[in-house]
Amino acid sequence: MTATGLRRFREPPESGRAGGPGETRCELCGEVAGDDHDHVVNTETRALLCACRPCHLLFTRDEGTGRRYRAVPRRYLYAPSFRLNPADWEELQIPVRTAFFFRNSAADRVVAFYPSPAGATESLLPLGAWERVLAANPELADAQPDVEALLVDRRPDGTFACHLVPIDACYELVGLVRLHWKGFDGGREAREAVDGFFASLRERSRTIPPEPPEPPESPEPGGDDGG
Ligand SMILES: [Zn+2]
Numbered sequence: 521m522t523a524t525g526l527r528r529f530r531e532p533p534e535s536g537r538a539g540g541p542g543e544t545r546c547e548l549c550g551e552v553a554g555d556d557h558d559h560v561v562n563t564e565t566r567a568l569l570c571a572c573r574p575c576h577l578l579f580t581r582d583e584g585t586g587r588r589y590r591a592v593p594r595r596y597l598y599a600p601s602f603r604l605n606p607a608d609w610e611e612l613q614i615p616v617r618t619a620f621f622f623r624n625s626a627a628d629r630v631v632a633f634y635p636s637p638a639g640a641t642e643s644l645l646p647l648g649a650w651e652r653v654l655a656a657n658p659e660l661a662d663a664q665p666d667v668e669a670l671l672v673d674r675r676p677d678g679t680f681a682c683h684l685v686p687i688d689a690c691y692e693l694v695g696l697v698r699l700h701w702k703g704f705d706g707g708r709e710a711r712e713a714v715d716g717f718f719a720s721l722r723e724r725s726r727t728i729p730p731e732p733p734e735p736p737e738s739p740e741p742g743g744d745d746g747g
């Protein structure tokens with residue numbers, strides 16, 4: 521497994537920006553974007569750009585494929601019981617507990633990456649795996665190409681949870697892993713950083729029920745009303 525996808529993933533500019541807090545500038549128009557700003561993805565280079573509100577809005581409307589810039593939405597969904605065939609996961613050969621998937625519109629395919637000490641590393645999807653995943657988890661099937669990802673977390677007991685996240689959340693996770701990874705398995709520091717990352721994701725996410733909601737138990741009055 522090589523890090524071929526690595527160069528296409530640029531870190532969010534926050535990590536290396538020179539200005540102080542609140543000085544992030546929109547990379548499209550140059551205006552001050554502020555700390556709590558949005559992002560757009562350049563679908564050709566995969567670069568993530570900081571954007572001011574008006575520029576972000578400009579690329580929010582879905583005008584079909586082939587657009588160079590796409591606004592990253594702020595939608596967070598959490599599926600605690602994600603259905604994933606363990607055989608598909610095994611075939612991905614992902615050496616860590618988590619991986620993210622998204623549709624790359626420029627390449628017209630779904631790609632899988634996992635965070636590693638070298639950055640985001642691409643893993644080849646088994647044939648038909650993505651279609652199986654979406655069929656088994658229809659509530660997550662409308663993830664937007666390029667800007668939303670399914671971030672899968674394999675629990676120690678072998679079950680899976682999944683977050684539908686803005687793509688910049690995946691960049692954040694990749695940066696965390698790279699920063700904290702030590703030795704062969706990452707070590708305690710990396711584990712705690714990843715745990716903390718997922719805890720904060722859960723806090724801001726809307727939970728998706730894994731099964732259709734149970735019909736409410738209608739309380740049986742039981743007695744007869746005489747009559
Ligand atoms: Zn702007």
Ligand SMILES: [Zn+2]
Nearest residue numbers: 532533534570
């Ligand atoms: Zn930014």
